[in-house]
Amino acid sequence: MQNRSILSVKDLNQMVKDLLSDAIGQIWLVGEISNFSRPASGHWYFTLKDETAQVRCAMFRNSNFRTGFTPQNGQQVLVNASVTLYEARGEYQLVIDKMQPAGAGLLQQKFEQLKQRLSDEGLFDPIYKKNLPENIRTIGIITSSTGAALYDICQILKRRDPSLHLIIYPTQVQGTEAAEQIAKMIEIANNRQECDVLIVGRGGGSLEDLWSFNEEVVARAIFASQIPIVSAVGHEIDFTIADFVADIRAATPSAAAELVSTNNLDQIKRLQVQEQYLFMAIDNYLMRRREMLNKWRHRLQAEHPQAKLSKQSNRLLTCRHALFENIQQYLFRQSNLHNYLDRRLLRLSPQNDIRLLRQTVEKRQQQIMTLMEQKFTHAKHQFVLQTSQLNNVSPLATLERGYSVTTNQANIVIRSCDQVVIGEHITTQLKTGKLVSQIVKVE
Template sequence: MLTQQVFTVTEVNRHVRQLLENDQILRDIWVRGEISNFKHHTSGHMYFTLKDDGSALRCVMFRRQNSRLLFQPENGMKVLARGYVSLYERDGLYQLYVQELRADGLGDLHLAFEQLKKKLEAEGLFDSARKRAIPVLPSKIGIVTSTTGAALRDIISVITRRFPNVELIIAPALVQGEEAPAEIAAAIELLNRHGEAEVIIVGRGGGSLEELWAFNTEPVARAIYASRIPVISAVGHQTDFTIADFVADCRAPTPSAAAEMVVPVKEEIRRNLNASFERLRQALQRKLEWGRNRLENLQGRPVMQRPETLLNEARQAVDLWEKELHRQMELRLGERVQVLQRLAGQLNSLSPLAVLERGYAFCREVDSGKIINNSDQVEVGGLVEVTLRRGVLHCRVEEKKEDLHWQK
């Protein structure tokens, strides 16, 4: 019999778990390592392994904790993980329960920026071919920004100074903080539903990367991409670049620059119109002067003073052309008649009728109509038909003579 206490597997695992969770170091610890075997489960929980050159540590990050991540963990990524070490009793496996995860080296925000930029660029959201032109002189301008920020005051000041007739449609939104991305996206969608703005300025004044972060988020980027109205991104200072800048139809370095970009100076337009009108007036004046001189030159020509002279000359020319046409027709007709007569003579010389004219005749069988040119073709007593120059004879053969030789 064993005198020592015997534990069940569950009791052992529970005891080890309590030891781990009560350890002052392991209850709140930072671990540096490289992610491998990463899996984002449909439940929302993340499971992965942290490893270095010598060991590996199983990790889990539940949905509530990973929902606050700014970047997407990936295999091969070097990270810093904070959490506590405990034991999963059912399998007897100890693991790190991650409460916080940071990129090791680049920083969370920079890493999240690069990841989202790469993703959206691959989807074509930055494609320059889809970017639309900004209207030259919009009558209504939509503005998405905070109503309490300096950006709105700057935009209103610049636009009213340059072109006071333009109507401004303001869609207020928070421009920093956790609620800012959703509000900015909703404001852009609202202006599109409203449908009267011809261009939208989305922006805010300068700030740190954290303060500008709302404009580096996916909801804002997709709202700009989906907008039917051209969008100008005007975030921060001249050196600040955001995801919104890459997606927008146009980027302005500052909100004030966006206002200058979207409307011209009214007085400049008036001066340009006056200058264009004057150039047009002078051009028309030169054209009229040239036409007047041209008309005077034409009026001074003899033909314009006595137009009947030109008409009489034309009539004479027509008469001459008519006579020449008749002469040429008669000449061509005479030549054709001579050719026809020559051909007719040649044809007549070859005609059998011409032979008959000279006293000859030709003989044919009565029944078959075949020409007889040899006495062997008929028999004595046979009937033949003899064609003369005038008339036909029906004859009976009384006698045949063979080998008749013609002599001179």
């Protein structure tokens, strides 16, 4: 058991190598090259260092031939590498897979990180891509007002379709403020809603020159746009974040102009080509049909079908006669059935029932009217009777006969002299009007 825990140096280095590879894996780092050597094997060996530390590196031939440049001592580079251990010496080192000059490399790394983050958020998803309108009449162009891209776009649109209306949204396309201006112009175009499609772009340049179109603010403005956007940044080989977010990517500004416009001459040529293809297809179809017809004609002649045709003709006559007889019998049966149903329908006609029911309804209506008149007469008589009774007991009738009603200050009807005192005010209600009096004597 004790011998099993004893490792050789090789085993130890192998374990450390595996631990380094599993724990760290692929990394990006930047540093300065020193002690660069390139032996006959084609591999590169050098040291990558900064102000306080250094690490040995190896870049094998199958990786360094894709680099596109030969690094020099003192050059700042950005590398993608795996951390491993050189077992023969027990020294850890980096195995370089990719290398770029530090300036462009950092921008490229920033580009890849933003691209991956926006892709994870779904900004590149095809389901959000809008199609170009079928009838484009107004085109908005977001670019530099003095750039060659604007001139190329205008010239191509003028040549292909002079009837198009162009709206220029001038903006910087390079510099620290360019990205914010581009995003602002996209927002302005969407607020105005005066364009059918927007072209956002500029002419070619280095990665630094095109960097405004790799900014997140521009990407989100393009994604939020309700107007379809065609990205036309740089040359055909240039790709920016704006290209991935836009609804359509054009290789160049000139290509964008051709995408959003139609050329009448091209349409005529396409129709002519389609016409030729159609004629060729019809000719081929007819030729195949002729070949098939000749094949069946030869086969028919080879099998001597005259007897079969005669037999089939006789059978056809027999079947036709039988069919005619069956049709006649069927029509006769249907005619009899029709007459029977017609007579039955007459017997079961609902006209008599309807007439009886109408008479019943009229009788019931007359009864209802009679009952209503009786009810009305009775109600009228009761109303007159109750009105007379009410008048008989009404105090107004009493007042009408010359009597009056006297109340004290508490509005209580005075029926006895015991209810008043000397000096108290009383009110007397007459037929018309009231009298207010004061008690001066009680008898």
